[in-house]
Amino acid sequence: MSHPFRSGFACIVGRPNVGKSTLLNAMVKTKVAITSDRPQTTRHVVRGVVHRPDAQLVVVDTPGLHKPRTLLGSRLNDLARATLAEVDVIVFCLPADERIGPGDRFLADELNRIKTPTFAVVTKTDRVRKPRVAEQLLAVAELGDWAEIVPVSAVTDYQVELLVDLLVARLPEGRPYYPEGEVTDEPEQVLVAELIREAALGELRDELPHSLAVVVEEMAPRPGRDDLVDVHAVLYVERPSQKPIIIGAGGERLREVGSRARHQIEALLGVHVYLDLRVKVAPEWQQDPEQLRRLGF
Numbered sequence: 001m002s003h004p005f006r007s008g009f010a011c012i013v014g015r016p017n018v019g020k021s022t023l024l025n026a027m028v029k030t031k032v033a034i035t036s037d038r039p040q041t042t043r044h045v046v047r048g049v050v051h052r053p054d055a056q057l058v059v060v061d062t063p064g065l066h067k068p069r070t071l072l073g074s075r076l077n078d079l080a081r082a083t084l085a086e087v088d089v090i091v092f093c094l095p096a097d098e099r100i101g102p103g104d105r106f107l108a109d110e111l112n113r114i115k116t117p118t119f120a121v122v123t124k125t126d127r128v129r130k131p132r133v134a135e136q137l138l139a140v141a142e143l144g145d146w147a148e149i150v151p152v153s154a155v156t157d158y159q160v161e162l163l164v165d166l167l168v169a170r171l172p173e174g175r176p177y178y179p180e181g182e183v184t185d186e187p188e189q190v191l192v193a194e195l196i197r198e199a200a201l202g203e204l205r206d207e208l209p210h211s212l213a214v215v216v217e218e219m220a221p222r223p224g225r226d227d228l229v230d231v232h233a234v235l236y237v238e239r240p241s242q243k244p245i246i247i248g249a250g251g252e253r254l255r256e257v258g259s260r261a262r263h264q265i266e267a268l269l270g271v272h273v274y275l276d277l278r279v280k281v282a283p284e285w286q287q288d289p290e291q292l293r294r295l296g297f
């Protein structure tokens, strides 16, 4: 008997920095969501598409649900909740290498109130020894009522395929949403902006925590060349005092950011890239609805 084709949506949630984006990339097997070791990197709802002969799973990477401190924070929460109500299955990530804390409990309570079947996924199992994984699985089981509990490592690819199998089993019968070979429906410019933001965050370490937004203003092939794309982007900081930090002495730091980002963008687009970066001040942009709209939040 042949199995019906299944298609549907899964949503990844969890505290910041628990490995959501890395897991998404491992499931889709391509870099579609950016990752970094600092919390709250993800601002856009990035969809990755897992194509299989028997199913298509569209994975949505939500920004972390958390206690809102700014207007931006509360928009992220609304975005996350709306997404959770609409998907077929939820993936709740908890890292194996950290004790369960108040942030996890807050989320577990929220998720247990939502009807969508929810998998508790213990991430980063490669970082700890087996007994610790077992201990975490027990603690997670006590946190709530889960459809499945699955330990994984996105870095060593441990049980990522099993997780996809279990998720697919929860999808309704249906036709694929995306053509084969398409891994994300994020506009290319948004992915490019995210790669620039990732490069900047990696370069700046702890000096500019959350107050950085990137907008790609123009992206087009160089006239007469099919192997070169010009990208013009603006990095928005919140305060004038943050401008020199990001530019660095003699523009050294911005050049480093540009070079890192350019390599990533070239890998994404498969062509040479000329990257022009400028830094502007968007005062208090995290609190201003007008600015948030302009920047696409």
Ligand SMILES: Nc1nc2c(ncn2[C@@H]2O[C@H](COP(=O)(O)OP(=O)(O)OP(=O)(O)O)[C@@H](O)[C@H]2O)c(=O)[nH]1
Pocket: 014, 015, 016, 017, 018, 019, 020, 021, 022, 023, 034, 035, 036, 037, 038, 039, 040, 041, 042, 063, 064, 123, 124, 125, 126, 127, 152, 153, 154, 155, 156
């Ligand atoms: N060793 C190990 N490290 C991992 C694994 N998954 C993620 N990490 C690391 O954990 C850090 C956070 O991973 P992300 O995927 O950015 O986490 P996130 O939950 O998407 O973070 P936000 O976007 O801030 O919500 C990164 O430094 C990853 O390299 C894993 O399976 N094993």
